[in-house]
Amino acid sequence: MTEQPLQGKRALVTGASSGLGLAMAEALAEAGATVILTARSAEKLDTVVASLAQRRLDAHALVMDVRDEQSIATAVDEVRRRWGGLDLLVNNAGIGMRTVNPDFLTDPQPFYKVSAAGFRDLIDTNLTGYFLVTKAFMALFLEQGKGKIVNITMNHATMRRQGFVPYGPSRAGAESLSLIMAEDLREANVDVNMLLPGGATETGMIPEEHKEAIKAQFGLLSPAVMADSIVFLASDASDGLTGERIVASEFDEWLRQREL
Template sequence: MNLLDGRRIVVTGASSGLGLAMAEALLKAGASVAMTARATDRLDSEVKRLTHAGYDAYSLPMDVRSEQSISDAVSWVVQTWGKIDVLVNNAGIGMRTVNSRFMLEPQPFFEVTPQGFRDVIDTNLTGYFLVSRGFAPLLVRQGYGKVINISMNHSTMRRRGFIPYGPSRAGAESLSYIMAEDLLPYGITVNMLLPGGATETGMIPDEMKKQLKVPLLHPNIMADPIVFLASDQSDGITGERMIATEFANWYKERFGNS
Protein backbone atom coordinates (compact mmCIF):
# COMPACT_ATOMS: atom_id res chain seq x y z
CA MET A 1 0.00 0.00 0.00
CA ASN A 2 1.30 3.45 -0.92
CA LEU A 3 1.59 6.24 1.64
CA LEU A 4 -0.98 8.48 -0.07
CA ASP A 5 -3.49 5.93 -1.38
CA GLY A 6 -6.97 7.47 -1.45
CA ARG A 7 -5.76 11.05 -1.06
CA ARG A 8 -7.22 13.73 -3.31
CA ILE A 9 -4.78 16.59 -3.87
CA VAL A 10 -4.86 19.85 -5.84
CA VAL A 11 -1.52 21.37 -6.88
CA THR A 12 -1.49 24.83 -8.45
CA GLY A 13 1.15 25.84 -10.98
CA ALA A 14 1.73 22.16 -11.77
CA SER A 15 2.69 22.32 -15.45
CA SER A 16 6.41 22.83 -14.77
CA GLY A 17 9.10 23.43 -12.15
CA LEU A 18 8.39 22.82 -8.49
CA GLY A 19 4.68 22.25 -9.09
CA LEU A 20 5.27 19.48 -11.60
CA ALA A 21 7.92 17.82 -9.44
CA MET A 22 5.63 17.86 -6.41
CA ALA A 23 2.63 16.60 -8.37
CA GLU A 24 4.68 13.71 -9.72
CA ALA A 25 6.00 12.82 -6.25
CA LEU A 26 2.47 12.84 -4.83
CA LEU A 27 1.21 10.67 -7.68
CA LYS A 28 4.03 8.16 -7.19
CA ALA A 29 3.05 7.96 -3.50
CA GLY A 30 -0.45 6.87 -4.55
CA ALA A 31 -2.46 10.11 -4.52
CA SER A 32 -4.96 11.32 -7.09
CA VAL A 33 -3.73 14.75 -8.18
CA ALA A 34 -5.57 17.56 -9.97
CA MET A 35 -2.81 19.56 -11.65
CA THR A 36 -3.75 23.17 -12.30
CA ALA A 37 -2.22 25.88 -14.46
CA ARG A 38 -3.17 28.51 -17.01
CA ALA A 39 -0.96 27.06 -19.77
CA THR A 40 -3.31 24.23 -20.66
CA ASP A 41 -1.28 22.87 -23.62
CA ARG A 42 1.78 22.16 -21.51
CA LEU A 43 -0.39 21.05 -18.62
CA ASP A 44 -2.32 18.61 -20.78
CA SER A 45 0.95 17.20 -22.16
CA GLU A 46 2.35 16.54 -18.69
CA VAL A 47 -0.91 15.04 -17.44
CA LYS A 48 -1.05 12.78 -20.50
CA ARG A 49 2.51 11.61 -19.80
CA LEU A 50 1.69 10.81 -16.19
CA THR A 51 -1.61 9.08 -16.89
CA HIS A 52 0.09 6.94 -19.54
CA ALA A 53 2.57 5.95 -16.83
CA GLY A 54 -0.35 4.68 -14.76
CA TYR A 55 -0.87 7.57 -12.35
CA ASP A 56 -4.23 9.12 -11.43
CA ALA A 57 -3.54 12.64 -12.71
CA TYR A 58 -6.08 15.19 -13.91
CA SER A 59 -5.74 18.40 -15.91
CA LEU A 60 -7.62 21.21 -14.19
CA PRO A 61 -7.24 24.62 -15.90
CA MET A 62 -7.30 27.40 -13.31
CA ASP A 63 -6.19 31.02 -13.15
CA VAL A 64 -5.30 31.76 -9.52
CA ARG A 65 -6.08 35.46 -10.09
CA SER A 66 -9.69 34.78 -11.08
CA GLU A 67 -12.39 34.08 -8.49
CA GLN A 68 -14.60 32.56 -11.19
CA SER A 69 -11.87 30.26 -12.43
CA ILE A 70 -11.18 29.13 -8.87
CA SER A 71 -14.88 28.61 -8.20
CA ASP A 72 -15.08 26.44 -11.31
CA ALA A 73 -12.14 24.37 -10.09
CA VAL A 74 -13.73 23.92 -6.66
CA SER A 75 -16.94 22.78 -8.36
CA TRP A 76 -14.94 20.26 -10.39
CA VAL A 77 -13.38 18.86 -7.21
CA VAL A 78 -16.76 18.56 -5.49
CA GLN A 79 -18.42 16.92 -8.50
CA THR A 80 -15.51 14.62 -9.37
CA TRP A 81 -14.10 13.68 -5.97
CA GLY A 82 -16.56 14.98 -3.41
CA LYS A 83 -13.66 16.01 -1.16
CA ILE A 84 -10.15 17.39 -1.06
CA ASP A 85 -7.48 16.15 1.32
CA VAL A 86 -4.62 18.48 0.46
CA LEU A 87 -4.26 21.85 -1.29
CA VAL A 88 -0.79 22.86 -2.48
CA ASN A 89 -0.49 26.57 -3.31
CA ASN A 90 2.49 26.86 -5.63
CA ALA A 91 1.50 28.92 -8.70
CA GLY A 92 3.73 31.95 -9.06
CA ILE A 93 5.70 34.17 -11.40
CA GLY A 94 9.24 35.42 -10.85
CA MET A 95 11.43 38.48 -11.13
CA ARG A 96 12.11 37.97 -14.83
CA THR A 97 8.56 39.18 -15.53
CA VAL A 98 9.56 42.68 -14.35
CA ASN A 99 13.33 42.63 -15.02
CA SER A 100 14.77 40.03 -17.41
CA ARG A 101 18.31 40.70 -16.07
CA PHE A 102 17.42 40.78 -12.40
CA MET A 103 20.36 38.56 -11.35
CA LEU A 104 22.98 40.75 -13.05
CA GLU A 105 21.40 44.20 -13.06
CA PRO A 106 19.16 44.64 -9.98
CA GLN A 107 16.42 47.19 -10.57
CA PRO A 108 15.51 49.58 -7.73
CA PHE A 109 11.92 49.49 -6.59
CA PHE A 110 11.19 52.94 -8.00
CA GLU A 111 11.89 51.67 -11.51
CA VAL A 112 9.44 48.78 -11.24
CA THR A 113 6.25 49.51 -13.13
CA PRO A 114 3.03 49.56 -11.11
CA GLN A 115 1.55 46.92 -13.44
CA GLY A 116 4.59 44.69 -13.04
CA PHE A 117 4.28 44.98 -9.27
CA ARG A 118 0.56 44.18 -9.37
CA ASP A 119 1.04 41.17 -11.64
CA VAL A 120 3.49 39.47 -9.27
CA ILE A 121 1.54 40.32 -6.11
CA ASP A 122 -1.75 39.27 -7.73
CA THR A 123 -0.30 35.85 -8.61
CA ASN A 124 2.09 35.05 -5.77
CA LEU A 125 0.19 36.52 -2.83
CA THR A 126 -3.39 37.32 -3.76
CA GLY A 127 -3.49 34.04 -5.70
CA TYR A 128 -2.65 32.05 -2.55
CA PHE A 129 -5.39 33.94 -0.71
CA LEU A 130 -8.02 33.47 -3.41
CA VAL A 131 -7.35 29.75 -3.92
CA SER A 132 -7.27 29.06 -0.19
CA ARG A 133 -10.42 31.12 0.29
CA GLY A 134 -12.09 29.18 -2.51
CA PHE A 135 -11.36 25.75 -1.05
CA ALA A 136 -11.66 26.66 2.64
CA PRO A 137 -15.46 26.20 2.90
CA LEU A 138 -15.10 22.64 1.59
CA LEU A 139 -12.28 21.91 4.03
CA VAL A 140 -14.26 23.40 6.91
CA ARG A 141 -17.33 21.33 6.05
CA GLN A 142 -15.19 18.21 5.99
CA GLY A 143 -13.54 19.04 9.30
CA TYR A 144 -10.13 17.96 8.03
CA GLY A 145 -7.52 18.73 5.39
CA LYS A 146 -4.07 20.13 4.82
CA VAL A 147 -2.90 23.30 3.07
CA ILE A 148 0.72 23.60 1.97
CA ASN A 149 1.99 26.97 0.77
CA ILE A 150 5.25 27.07 -1.19
CA SER A 151 7.66 29.83 -0.22
CA MET A 152 11.28 30.93 -0.70
CA ASN A 153 14.35 31.76 1.39
CA HIS A 154 14.18 34.77 3.70
CA SER A 155 17.24 36.19 1.92
CA THR A 156 15.11 36.50 -1.21
CA MET A 157 12.68 38.68 0.71
CA ARG A 158 15.46 41.15 1.57
CA ARG A 159 17.66 41.05 -1.52
CA ARG A 160 18.43 44.19 -3.47
CA GLY A 161 16.39 44.46 -6.65
CA PHE A 162 13.86 41.80 -5.64
CA ILE A 163 10.71 43.90 -5.59
CA PRO A 164 8.02 42.72 -6.10
CA TYR A 165 9.00 39.01 -5.81
CA GLY A 166 10.43 39.32 -2.28
CA PRO A 167 7.39 41.11 -0.82
CA SER A 168 5.04 38.65 -2.54
CA ARG A 169 6.67 35.69 -0.77
CA ALA A 170 7.02 37.52 2.54
CA GLY A 171 3.31 38.31 2.38
CA ALA A 172 2.50 34.68 1.57
CA GLU A 173 4.36 33.56 4.69
CA SER A 174 2.42 35.96 6.91
CA LEU A 175 -0.76 34.77 5.22
CA SER A 176 0.22 31.18 5.97
CA TYR A 177 0.79 31.77 9.69
CA ILE A 178 -2.56 33.52 10.04
CA MET A 179 -4.34 30.86 7.96
CA ALA A 180 -2.91 28.22 10.30
CA GLU A 181 -4.44 30.01 13.29
CA ASP A 182 -7.77 30.65 11.57
CA LEU A 183 -8.16 27.02 10.44
CA LEU A 184 -6.88 25.36 13.62
CA PRO A 185 -10.36 25.12 15.22
CA TYR A 186 -11.60 23.21 12.15
CA GLY A 187 -8.98 20.49 12.18
CA ILE A 188 -7.13 21.86 9.15
CA THR A 189 -3.36 22.35 9.12
CA VAL A 190 -1.38 24.95 7.16
CA ASN A 191 2.35 24.62 6.59
CA MET A 192 5.01 26.18 4.39
CA LEU A 193 7.61 24.44 2.25
CA LEU A 194 10.54 26.00 0.42
CA PRO A 195 13.41 24.47 -1.58
CA GLY A 196 16.27 26.02 0.40
CA GLY A 197 18.16 27.64 -2.45
CA ALA A 198 18.00 28.76 -6.07
CA THR A 199 16.14 26.08 -8.00
CA GLU A 200 15.97 25.02 -11.65
CA THR A 201 12.40 26.15 -12.33
CA GLY A 202 12.69 28.33 -15.42
CA MET A 203 12.49 31.56 -13.42
CA ILE A 204 16.22 32.20 -13.89
CA PRO A 205 17.18 32.97 -17.54
CA ASP A 206 19.66 30.52 -19.09
CA GLU A 207 22.29 33.18 -19.76
CA MET A 208 22.38 34.06 -16.07
CA LYS A 209 22.71 30.55 -14.64
CA LYS A 210 26.45 30.46 -15.36
CA GLN A 211 26.85 33.60 -13.24
CA LEU A 212 25.60 31.84 -10.12
CA LYS A 213 28.27 30.79 -7.63
CA VAL A 214 26.33 27.75 -6.43
CA PRO A 215 24.63 25.00 -8.46
CA LEU A 216 20.86 25.15 -8.87
CA LEU A 217 18.78 22.69 -6.89
CA HIS A 218 16.69 20.19 -8.84
CA PRO A 219 12.92 20.57 -8.31
CA ASN A 220 12.85 16.98 -7.04
CA ILE A 221 14.28 18.32 -3.79
CA MET A 222 10.64 18.93 -2.88
CA ALA A 223 9.55 15.29 -3.32
CA ASP A 224 10.14 13.81 0.15
CA PRO A 225 8.89 16.78 2.19
CA ILE A 226 5.74 17.31 0.10
CA VAL A 227 4.81 13.63 0.45
CA PHE A 228 5.41 13.86 4.20
CA LEU A 229 3.29 16.98 4.56
CA ALA A 230 0.46 15.38 2.57
CA SER A 231 0.52 12.17 4.61
CA ASP A 232 -0.81 11.09 7.99
CA GLN A 233 2.73 11.49 9.34
CA SER A 234 2.26 15.26 9.44
CA ASP A 235 -1.04 15.15 11.33
CA GLY A 236 -1.09 17.78 14.07
CA ILE A 237 1.79 19.77 12.59
CA THR A 238 0.71 23.29 11.63
CA GLY A 239 2.35 26.68 11.22
CA GLU A 240 5.63 24.94 10.32
CA ARG A 241 8.13 26.45 7.86
CA MET A 242 9.97 23.51 6.32
CA ILE A 243 13.13 23.78 4.20
CA ALA A 244 13.50 20.95 1.70
CA THR A 245 17.31 20.84 1.80
CA GLU A 246 17.11 20.40 5.58
CA PHE A 247 14.17 17.99 5.61
CA ALA A 248 16.14 14.77 6.23
CA ASN A 249 17.79 16.22 9.34
CA TRP A 250 14.53 17.81 10.52
CA TYR A 251 12.72 14.49 10.16
CA LYS A 252 15.45 12.58 11.99
CA GLU A 253 15.45 15.05 14.88
CA ARG A 254 11.66 14.93 15.14
CA PHE A 255 10.98 11.25 14.56
CA GLY A 256 14.31 9.53 15.06
CA ASN A 257 14.82 6.44 12.88
CA SER A 258 11.11 5.56 12.73
Protein backbone atom coordinates in the same frame (compact mmCIF):
# COMPACT_ATOMS: atom_id res chain seq x y z
CA MET B 1 5.62 -3.23 -5.00
CA THR B 2 6.34 0.44 -4.26
CA GLU B 3 4.90 1.68 -0.97
CA GLN B 4 2.02 4.08 -1.51
CA PRO B 5 1.42 6.03 1.70
CA LEU B 6 -0.98 8.43 -0.03
CA GLN B 7 -3.38 5.85 -1.47
CA GLY B 8 -6.87 7.36 -1.37
CA LYS B 9 -5.64 10.93 -0.86
CA ARG B 10 -6.75 13.72 -3.21
CA ALA B 11 -4.31 16.56 -3.82
CA LEU B 12 -4.44 19.72 -5.94
CA VAL B 13 -1.26 21.56 -6.94
CA THR B 14 -1.38 25.01 -8.52
CA GLY B 15 1.21 26.07 -11.08
CA ALA B 16 1.83 22.40 -11.77
CA SER B 17 2.70 22.38 -15.47
CA SER B 18 6.44 22.80 -14.78
CA GLY B 19 9.10 23.40 -12.14
CA LEU B 20 8.40 22.86 -8.45
CA GLY B 21 4.69 22.32 -9.04
CA LEU B 22 5.21 19.50 -11.49
CA ALA B 23 7.87 17.89 -9.29
CA MET B 24 5.51 17.92 -6.30
CA ALA B 25 2.56 16.64 -8.33
CA GLU B 26 4.70 13.78 -9.63
CA ALA B 27 5.92 12.86 -6.14
CA LEU B 28 2.39 12.88 -4.74
CA ALA B 29 1.10 10.71 -7.59
CA GLU B 30 4.01 8.27 -7.22
CA ALA B 31 3.06 7.95 -3.54
CA GLY B 32 -0.45 6.87 -4.56
CA ALA B 33 -2.45 10.08 -4.43
CA THR B 34 -4.98 11.25 -6.97
CA VAL B 35 -3.41 14.51 -8.13
CA ILE B 36 -5.10 17.43 -9.85
CA LEU B 37 -2.60 19.63 -11.67
CA THR B 38 -3.71 23.19 -12.36
CA ALA B 39 -2.24 25.97 -14.48
CA ARG B 40 -3.43 28.58 -16.95
CA SER B 41 -2.24 26.75 -20.07
CA ALA B 42 -4.37 23.78 -21.10
CA GLU B 43 -1.77 22.74 -23.67
CA LYS B 44 1.08 22.51 -21.16
CA LEU B 45 -1.13 20.76 -18.62
CA ASP B 46 -2.36 18.18 -21.11
CA THR B 47 1.21 17.38 -22.15
CA VAL B 48 2.52 16.78 -18.62
CA VAL B 49 -0.59 14.91 -17.47
CA ALA B 50 -0.39 12.63 -20.50
CA SER B 51 3.22 11.87 -19.57
CA LEU B 52 2.24 11.03 -16.00
CA ALA B 53 -0.72 8.95 -17.14
CA GLN B 54 1.58 6.87 -19.37
CA ARG B 55 3.27 5.79 -16.14
CA ARG B 56 -0.14 4.83 -14.75
CA LEU B 57 -0.14 7.66 -12.26
CA ASP B 58 -3.52 9.04 -11.22
CA ALA B 59 -3.04 12.58 -12.55
CA HIS B 60 -5.62 14.99 -13.94
CA ALA B 61 -5.49 18.40 -15.63
CA LEU B 62 -7.67 21.30 -14.52
CA VAL B 63 -7.24 24.75 -16.07
CA MET B 64 -7.35 27.45 -13.39
CA ASP B 65 -6.08 31.03 -13.13
CA VAL B 66 -5.24 31.83 -9.49
CA ARG B 67 -5.91 35.53 -10.13
CA ASP B 68 -9.45 34.94 -11.41
CA GLU B 69 -12.16 34.29 -8.80
CA GLN B 70 -14.59 32.82 -11.33
CA SER B 71 -11.93 30.45 -12.66
CA ILE B 72 -11.19 29.32 -9.11
CA ALA B 73 -14.88 28.87 -8.26
CA THR B 74 -15.33 26.72 -11.37
CA ALA B 75 -12.36 24.60 -10.31
CA VAL B 76 -13.78 24.11 -6.80
CA ASP B 77 -17.09 22.96 -8.29
CA GLU B 78 -15.25 20.55 -10.60
CA VAL B 79 -13.21 19.07 -7.75
CA ARG B 80 -16.35 18.58 -5.67
CA ARG B 81 -18.19 16.99 -8.60
CA ARG B 82 -15.41 14.67 -9.78
CA TRP B 83 -13.57 13.78 -6.60
CA GLY B 84 -16.05 14.57 -3.82
CA GLY B 85 -13.58 16.63 -1.83
CA LEU B 86 -9.92 17.40 -1.33
CA ASP B 87 -7.29 16.33 1.20
CA LEU B 88 -4.37 18.58 0.25
CA LEU B 89 -4.10 21.99 -1.41
CA VAL B 90 -0.63 23.08 -2.54
CA ASN B 91 -0.39 26.79 -3.35
CA ASN B 92 2.59 27.00 -5.68
CA ALA B 93 1.58 29.08 -8.71
CA GLY B 94 3.81 32.11 -9.05
CA ILE B 95 5.76 34.33 -11.38
CA GLY B 96 9.29 35.63 -10.85
CA MET B 97 11.43 38.72 -11.06
CA ARG B 98 12.03 38.28 -14.77
CA THR B 99 8.46 39.52 -15.37
CA VAL B 100 9.44 42.99 -14.12
CA ASN B 101 13.16 42.97 -14.93
CA PRO B 102 14.47 40.32 -17.35
CA ASP B 103 18.04 41.14 -16.27
CA PHE B 104 17.37 41.01 -12.52
CA LEU B 105 20.32 38.70 -11.89
CA THR B 106 22.94 40.79 -13.67
CA ASP B 107 21.41 44.27 -13.47
CA PRO B 108 19.17 44.54 -10.37
CA GLN B 109 16.91 47.59 -10.43
CA PRO B 110 15.75 49.59 -7.39
CA PHE B 111 12.11 49.30 -6.34
CA TYR B 112 11.25 52.76 -7.68
CA LYS B 113 11.99 51.62 -11.22
CA VAL B 114 9.46 48.78 -11.03
CA SER B 115 6.26 49.61 -12.91
CA ALA B 116 3.04 49.73 -10.92
CA ALA B 117 1.50 47.27 -13.36
CA GLY B 118 4.39 44.83 -12.95
CA PHE B 119 4.18 45.10 -9.16
CA ARG B 120 0.45 44.46 -9.13
CA ASP B 121 0.66 41.54 -11.56
CA LEU B 122 3.25 39.70 -9.49
CA ILE B 123 1.53 40.36 -6.15
CA ASP B 124 -1.83 39.33 -7.66
CA THR B 125 -0.32 35.99 -8.64
CA ASN B 126 2.11 35.18 -5.83
CA LEU B 127 0.22 36.53 -2.83
CA THR B 128 -3.38 37.36 -3.65
CA GLY B 129 -3.55 34.10 -5.62
CA TYR B 130 -2.69 32.09 -2.48
CA PHE B 131 -5.46 33.94 -0.62
CA LEU B 132 -8.11 33.55 -3.32
CA VAL B 133 -7.46 29.86 -3.96
CA THR B 134 -7.36 28.92 -0.27
CA LYS B 135 -10.44 31.01 0.53
CA ALA B 136 -12.41 29.20 -2.20
CA PHE B 137 -11.26 25.66 -1.36
CA MET B 138 -11.94 26.18 2.36
CA ALA B 139 -15.56 25.32 1.63
CA LEU B 140 -14.50 21.72 0.94
CA PHE B 141 -12.25 21.51 3.99
CA LEU B 142 -14.92 22.91 6.31
CA GLU B 143 -17.53 20.52 4.91
CA GLN B 144 -15.18 17.59 5.51
CA GLY B 145 -14.02 18.83 8.91
CA LYS B 146 -10.36 18.39 7.92
CA GLY B 147 -7.74 19.28 5.33
CA LYS B 148 -4.13 20.22 4.67
CA ILE B 149 -2.70 23.33 3.02
CA VAL B 150 0.92 23.78 1.93
CA ASN B 151 2.06 27.21 0.79
CA ILE B 152 5.30 27.32 -1.19
CA THR B 153 7.75 30.06 -0.22
CA MET B 154 11.44 30.93 -0.61
CA ASN B 155 14.57 31.68 1.43
CA HIS B 156 14.44 34.72 3.70
CA ALA B 157 17.48 36.11 1.85
CA THR B 158 15.23 36.50 -1.20
CA MET B 159 12.97 38.76 0.84
CA ARG B 160 15.83 41.16 1.59
CA ARG B 161 17.87 40.98 -1.59
CA GLN B 162 18.70 44.09 -3.62
CA GLY B 163 16.54 44.46 -6.69
CA PHE B 164 13.93 41.88 -5.57
CA VAL B 165 10.80 44.04 -5.44
CA PRO B 166 8.12 42.78 -5.83
CA TYR B 167 9.11 39.07 -5.64
CA GLY B 168 10.61 39.33 -2.15
CA PRO B 169 7.57 41.10 -0.65
CA SER B 170 5.24 38.60 -2.32
CA ARG B 171 6.95 35.69 -0.53
CA ALA B 172 7.22 37.55 2.78
CA GLY B 173 3.50 38.27 2.52
CA ALA B 174 2.76 34.63 1.76
CA GLU B 175 4.61 33.59 4.91
CA SER B 176 2.62 36.00 7.08
CA LEU B 177 -0.57 34.85 5.38
CA SER B 178 0.34 31.22 6.09
CA LEU B 179 1.01 31.83 9.78
CA ILE B 180 -2.30 33.65 10.22
CA MET B 181 -4.15 30.95 8.27
CA ALA B 182 -2.64 28.35 10.61
CA GLU B 183 -3.96 30.24 13.64
CA ASP B 184 -7.37 30.88 12.09
CA LEU B 185 -7.74 27.17 11.27
CA ARG B 186 -6.16 25.65 14.38
CA GLU B 187 -9.57 24.63 15.79
CA ALA B 188 -10.93 23.54 12.39
CA ASN B 189 -8.63 20.50 11.96
CA VAL B 190 -7.01 22.09 8.90
CA ASP B 191 -3.21 22.14 8.93
CA VAL B 192 -1.31 24.96 7.19
CA ASN B 193 2.42 24.71 6.59
CA MET B 194 5.09 26.39 4.47
CA LEU B 195 7.59 24.58 2.27
CA LEU B 196 10.59 25.99 0.42
CA PRO B 197 13.36 24.37 -1.64
CA GLY B 198 16.28 25.76 0.38
CA GLY B 199 18.25 27.38 -2.41
CA ALA B 200 18.17 28.47 -6.04
CA THR B 201 16.26 25.85 -8.00
CA GLU B 202 16.38 24.93 -11.67
CA THR B 203 13.02 26.28 -12.78
CA GLY B 204 11.67 28.70 -15.37
CA MET B 205 12.04 31.59 -12.92
CA ILE B 206 15.78 31.62 -13.65
CA PRO B 207 16.56 32.89 -17.17
CA GLU B 208 18.03 30.15 -19.35
CA GLU B 209 21.03 32.28 -20.30
CA HIS B 210 22.11 32.54 -16.64
CA LYS B 211 21.56 28.95 -15.50
CA GLU B 212 25.01 27.62 -16.29
CA ALA B 213 26.76 30.53 -14.57
CA ILE B 214 24.60 30.14 -11.46
CA LYS B 215 25.20 26.39 -11.44
CA ALA B 216 28.95 26.95 -11.57
CA GLN B 217 28.97 29.61 -8.86
CA PHE B 218 26.26 28.53 -6.42
CA GLY B 219 24.77 25.26 -7.67
CA LEU B 220 21.13 24.73 -8.53
CA LEU B 221 18.78 22.39 -6.72
CA SER B 222 16.62 20.01 -8.73
CA PRO B 223 12.86 20.60 -8.33
CA ALA B 224 12.75 16.98 -7.13
CA VAL B 225 14.18 18.25 -3.82
CA MET B 226 10.54 18.90 -2.84
CA ALA B 227 9.45 15.25 -3.18
CA ASP B 228 10.00 13.72 0.26
CA SER B 229 8.76 16.73 2.20
CA ILE B 230 5.55 17.22 0.19
CA VAL B 231 4.69 13.52 0.50
CA PHE B 232 5.20 13.77 4.27
CA LEU B 233 3.00 16.87 4.50
CA ALA B 234 0.27 15.08 2.54
CA SER B 235 0.43 11.96 4.70
CA ASP B 236 -1.28 11.03 7.95
CA ALA B 237 2.15 11.25 9.60
CA SER B 238 1.86 15.05 9.52
CA ASP B 239 -1.62 15.23 11.05
CA GLY B 240 -1.79 18.08 13.56
CA LEU B 241 1.43 19.69 12.34
CA THR B 242 0.64 23.31 11.56
CA GLY B 243 2.37 26.68 11.29
CA GLU B 244 5.71 25.06 10.35
CA ARG B 245 8.24 26.36 7.83
CA ILE B 246 10.07 23.39 6.31
CA VAL B 247 13.18 23.65 4.15
CA ALA B 248 13.07 20.77 1.65
CA SER B 249 16.85 20.48 1.27
CA GLU B 250 17.09 20.05 5.05
CA PHE B 251 14.02 17.85 5.44
CA ASP B 252 15.78 14.67 6.56
CA GLU B 253 17.52 16.51 9.41
CA TRP B 254 14.30 18.33 10.33
CA LEU B 255 12.44 15.03 10.49
CA ARG B 256 15.19 13.40 12.55
CA GLN B 257 15.14 16.25 15.06
CA ARG B 258 11.35 16.10 15.29
CA GLU B 259 11.43 12.37 16.03
CA LEU B 260 14.06 12.64 18.80
